[in-house]
Amino acid sequence: IEFGTQILQRVNASRDADLLDANTLSALEKLSRAGIIAAKIGDRLASSYILLRRIEHLLQIMDDRQLHLLPDNDQEMDRIAGRLGMGRNAGAQLRNALASSMAQARAFYLEVIAAR
Numbered sequence: 001i002e003f004g005t006q007i008l009q010r011v012n013a014s015r016d017a018d019l020l021d022a023n024t025l026s027a028l029e030k031l032s033r034a035g036i037i038a039a040k041i042g043d044r045l046a047s048s049y050i051l052l053r054r055i056e057h058l059l060q061i062m063d064d065r066q067l068h069l070l071p072d073n074d075q076e077m078d079r080i081a082g083r084l085g086m087g088r089n090a091g092a093q094l095r096n097a098l099a100s101s102m103a104q105a106r107a108f109y110l111e112v113i114a115a116r
Helices: 002-012 024-033 039-063 074-083 091-115
Strands: none
Touching: 002 024, 002 091, 024 039, 039 074, 039 091, 074 091
């Protein structure tokens, strides 16, 4: 999501320098307002980005180190889901939310790259 957002900022900044923003969420909002991405897509990407970053930060806090891998055991996924406020035994729900977020991010990336 960050990479695709940065590409769109760079490609379109020559016409509108206000699109440049170091904050991914703000940049998505600006791209959406400028009509470069549809508002609905911008909202979905923002939601996906927030979820992915929350999970990344939570994993790093739980392990007290830089970490980018999800556990493959259901108990750990349930624990992460619980800490995210998804309720107990919600590891499967978290996996589904992650799959959806990653699919949206991949589609965005492919659309941005394919269009360039």
